[in-house]
Amino acid sequence: MTSGRIAGRALRLLAVAIAALVLPTLASAQAVCADINSVPGFKIVLDDIQFAATPPDDQKLLMQLLISHLGSRLEDLPDPASSRYHLVPCPGRIPVGEASFPPLTVRDLVTRDVLLEVWGDVFRPSGGKQLVAINYVMMPLPRDTVNPFLQRQYERKVVSSPDEVVEWLAGFDEISAYATVGRAIRMIDSQGAPAYDSAKADLARAAQALGRAYGAHPVGAQKQLLDYVDAQQCALLQRARSDVAYKGTMRLLPQATVDRTCGSGGNQ
Amino acid sequence: MPSVADRLAAIEKRLDELKPGKDRWDKFEKLSVALWAVVTYLVSVLVTGRIETALKERELHLENVKDMQEIMVQFHSATDQTAMSSALALGAHGRYAAVPLIQELQAGVVGHRPAAEAGLRAAAAIDHDVVCRQLSGVIDNRTRLYQFEVHESAARLLADLECVGAIDGLTQYKERLAGATPATAPFTGVNFMASRNDPAAADLDRVRTQAEAALTALRSVKSEPDTGAGWHRWFGGSP
Numbered sequence: 001m002t003s004g005r006i007a008g009r010a011l012r013l014l015a016v017a018i019a020a021l022v023l024p025t026l027a028s029a030q031a032v033c034a035d036i037n038s039v040p041g042f043k044i045v046l047d048d049i050q051f052a053a054t055p056p057d058d059q060k061l062l063m064q065l066l067i068s069h070l071g072s073r074l075e076d077l078p079d080p081a082s083s084r085y086h087l088v089p090c091p092g093r094i095p096v097g098e099a100s101f102p103p104l105t106v107r108d109l110v111t112r113d114v115l116l117e118v119w120g121d122v123f124r125p126s127g128g129k130q131l132v133a134i135n136y137v138m139m140p141l142p143r144d145t146v147n148p149f150l151q152r153q154y155e156r157k158v159v160s161s162p163d164e165v166v167e168w169l170a171g172f173d174e175i176s177a178y179a180t181v182g183r184a185i186r187m188i189d190s191q192g193a194p195a196y197d198s199a200k201a202d203l204a205r206a207a208q209a210l211g212r213a214y215g216a217h218p219v220g221a222q223k224q225l226l227d228y229v230d231a232q233q234c235a236l237l238q239r240a241r242s243d244v245a246y247k248g249t250m251r252l253l254p255q256a257t258v259d260r261t262c263g264s265g266g267n268q
Numbered sequence: 269m270p271s272v273a274d275r276l277a278a279i280e281k282r283l284d285e286l287k288p289g290k291d292r293w294d295k296f297e298k299l300s301v302a303l304w305a306v307v308t309y310l311v312s313v314l315v316t317g318r319i320e321t322a323l324k325e326r327e328l329h330l331e332n333v334k335d336m337q338e339i340m341v342q343f344h345s346a347t348d349q350t351a352m353s354s355a356l357a358l359g360a361h362g363r364y365a366a367v368p369l370i371q372e373l374q375a376g377v378v379g380h381r382p383a384a385e386a387g388l389r390a391a392a393a394i395d396h397d398v399v400c401r402q403l404s405g406v407i408d409n410r411t412r413l414y415q416f417e418v419h420e421s422a423a424r425l426l427a428d429l430e431c432v433g434a435i436d437g438l439t440q441y442k443e444r445l446a447g448a449t450p451a452t453a454p455f456t457g458v459n460f461m462a463s464r465n466d467p468a469a470a471d472l473d474r475v476r477t478q479a480e481a482a483l484t485a486l487r488s489v490k491s492e493p494d495t496g497a498g499w500h501r502w503f504g505g506s507p
Contacts, residue, residue, distance in 0.1 A: 036378055037460050093347070100348055100379075108378045108417065111458055111471065190470055 033090035036112050042186070043086050043112070044179050046070065047093040047119035049134075049169065051162065062162055063091065069170035077176060083187070083198065085115070085179055094119055098149055101137060106148075109139045115182030118175060122165055125158040130165065138178050140186040146228040147221055150178070177209035181229055188236070193245035196236060200250065203233045234262035332364040340368050348379035355383035359390025363398035366391050370402060373418045376458050385421050392429045400431035407434075407441045407479070409454065416455040416467045420478045427482035432490045438483045445476045 033045065049066060051059050071087040079085070095101065095117070109117075120134035132154045141148040156168065184202035187195035207229045214222045237258045240250035270278075336358055343354035355372075358365040369387045372380055392399040406414055406422035423441075426434045444454065450466040455475070457467040467475075 034377070037376055037458070040459065040461055096349070102382055104382050105348065105379045108376075108381060108458075111417075111468075112378065114378075190468055 033088065033093055035088045035090070036109070036114060039086050039088050041086050041113060042083060042179070042183055043088045043114045044074065044175065045088045045090055045109075045114055045117040047090050047095060047117065049120050049122060050094070051122045051165075052124040054162065058162070060091075062166055063089070065163065066166045066170055069167060070175070073170055074176065083183065085176070085183075088114075095135070095137075097135075101149075103143070106137075106139055106143075110186065113186065114139050115186060116175070116179045122169075128158055129155055130158050131155050132165070132169065134169075134172070136174070136178050138182045140182045140189065141228070142185075146224055150221055150225070173209050174213045177206050177213060180206040180209070181225075184232065193240075193243050193247075196240050196243075196246050196250060197248045200233065200236055200240075203229055203236065207233065234258075237261055329364060332361050336361055336364065336368060340372075343372060343380070343383070344375065344377070346380070346383075348383075351380045351383035352386060355380075355387030356390050359387035360394070362391050362394035366395075366399045366402040370406060370414075370418065370422075373421050374414055376415060376417060376460065381417060381421060385425060388421075388425055389428065392425075396429065396431075397433075400426065400429060400433060403429075403431065404434045404437050408437055410444075412454060412456050414455050415458050415460075415465075416453070416471045416475055417458060419455045420475050423475065423478040423482040427485040430486070430489050432486055435483065435486050435490060438479060438486065442476075442479045442483055445472070445479060448472060 036043065036045065046067060049063065051062055054062065067087060067089045074085045074087055077085065116139065117137045118134060120132065123131045123133070134152050134154070136150045136152070138148040138150075152174065154172075180202045184199040184206065187202075188199050207226065210222075210226055210229065214226065218226055237250060237253060240246050240248065241253065241255075241258065339354055339357045343351060343358060346354050355369065358369060365387060369384050369391065372384045372387075388399060388403070403422045403426050406418055407426070423438070425431075426438065448454070450457075450469055450472055453467050453472050453475075455467060456465040457471060459465050
């Protein structure tokens with residue numbers, strides 16, 4: 001037997017042994033989100049929101065309630081049918097931060113029009129307050145320019161029932177604001193000039209919603225995201241004026257208007 | 269005058285000289301019996317050996333399939349984190365893992381692609397040429413059997429694995445892609461539910477870029493002198 005064959009067999013045995021040890025313990029921890037391939041259009045992936053000290057059955061019910069509320073809310077947004085958001089629940093999926101999103105995976109998600117992935121924790125009420133931490137990943141945003149990973153903490157006075165927590169979560173404007181930023185970037189990348197007008201509207205709407213959500217003093221990653229959205233608005237105006245493929249109204253905007261938009265923080 | 273006896277002896281001697289000697293044919297005739305036996309023995313040994321090898325190969329194949337079956341199921345339903353260990357366990361089966369891993373790429377489960385690619389690299393460490401041939405088969409296909417991510421991964425892996433035998437195929441592939449549109453591309457998009465599943469223009473560009481990068485890498489590998497380095501040296505793959 002050649003040394004190559006011996007090495008091959010040894011490698012095989014080692015891999016099988018590792019798999020036998022590792023797979024049974026980990027395989028049940030999370031599930032594959034198959035609906036990403038089957039749901040058409042722009043998608044928001046909702047992973048598990050973990051409710052502390054809640055039995056598994058109740059946790060499941062609360063998630064179903066959240067999916068229902070959030071899904072209805074997204075459907076009610078005044079978007080044309082072709083660019084509407086579809087909520088894709090991924091029960092059992094809990095990413096472990098940035099490590100769960102290698103560049104190739106993110107690119108594959110963007111190819112499937114996934115705009116946003118959301119997961120988080122609802123902590124046990126403490127000191128009369130209810131704390132919630134939600135993680136967002138805006139898939140189409142370029143990592144080298146802006147951090148697409150955001151973690152936000154929300155606090156409010158203790159609510160009387162878990163149902164109210166779910167309603168509170170489903171009402172977060174930020175979810176649709178982040179998805180709107182992602183949709184604008186994705187449409188510009190994939191459709192080019194025909195998408196400039198809707199992208200401009202999306203970016204303007206997202207800037208307003210994020211401004212409201214972050215308040216007067218955005219910090220760190222929030223400020224970076226706001227600056228990024230402004231910069232994209234400015235870049236879009238400039239591109240629309242120079243792109244011969246674009247035939248819309250932005251082409252006719254006077255330079256002074258572009259300068260004003262870019263001068264107000266959009267030229268970074 | 270010689271005596272009668274002498275004359276008889278001389279005649280007998282001449283008669284003996286006139287008798288034909290044993291030529292090569294006679295010798296061969298005598299040897300042929302033994303030779304036939306030897307040839308028959310050698311042929312039977314060769315044929316039996318080949319049949320045995322084929323049967324053993326078949327048994328090994330079935331054994332590998334049985335062995336891989338459970339891992340394949342685990343891989344397909346694995347999370348991003350566990351997919352890697354499943355893929356490496358599959359890849360350790362060498363040539364037998366190539367097709368299942370390519371099929372996993374085709375399934376398009378997000379998060380499984382890095383794992384499937386790693387599995388194919390592991391398989392190539394054992395059966396380099398077979399894996400290279402299977403990957404070449406992906407880019408040679410013109411019937412839209414695969415979605416564009418499989419083509420992109422195949423092109424990348426051909427370069428990673430230094431499949432220099434695929435240079436001609438990749439050159440033709442690159443030319444084919446240069447004139448392709450989403451409607452005529454040799455692969456589909458990932459919108460599995462669409463009846464007309466064309467790739468997006470951006471997807472086509474991605475595969476073009478990857479094919480070009482792979483070709484450049486392989487040409488540079490081929491132009492370097494063969495030092496016996498690489499897969500064969502490190503992993504002892506089939507030459």
